Amino acid sequence: MKLKHALSLLVITALLFNCSSDSANPGSPDPTPDPTPDPTNSTKVTYTSDIASIINGNCISCHSDPPVNSAPMALTTYAQVKNYVDLIITRVNSSTNPMPPSPNDPLSDSDKSLIQQWKDDGLLEN
Template sequence: MKRTYLIYLLIVSVFYSCSYVNEDDLTEDVVIVDLVTYEANIKTIMDTNCISCHNSPPINGAPMSLTTFSDVKNSVENRNLIERISANDASVMPAGGPRLPQNLIDLVIQWETEGLEEN
């Protein structure tokens, strides 16, 4: 009898310890960036994913550096940076790695759309 009571108590406590109020409690908030700037958003993307080759000086056959605001801005305006990071073929950047996540590509696109602001 005591054992049955303990099993029953355990089952009841397991069911009541998990609660579900609504779907919003189970999902993360989507962060919407009001204004994308190089310093606040883009520099981290470049430093994390690009400068292993696009350093100063560039290595592994990279044609240009992406270490400064001017470098990255010039690459967006004149060297098809967005097309290269958005590609789904052999020209995809970063070279030899998987394509950047779409949310990072979208930030770079938003940065260009908003005028390539530095700060």
């Protein structure tokens, strides 16, 4: 009978130690924030917030509706810019046939990067 009590006491003790609360418990949320946040969670580039001002400040003088100065297309709306984004990226990055053409200043590297990021983010409008 003493063996049965000793065995019961051992099982109860083992259960108590296993049920105790500790910080390594996988069921508990980790209270420590991630010190290196995921950069993909940053704000997405959108046409309305980021791209429209670049196009309006650098392209609309020729790519108006209707286009002038031999510009082949209008870039006055989100849909138009979205449809021509690959051509825009190619031309603003071209060293031999850049847009905007001389004597205009080329787009800044940050503006070029924003256009590329807009495409990479999924060509969001708002």
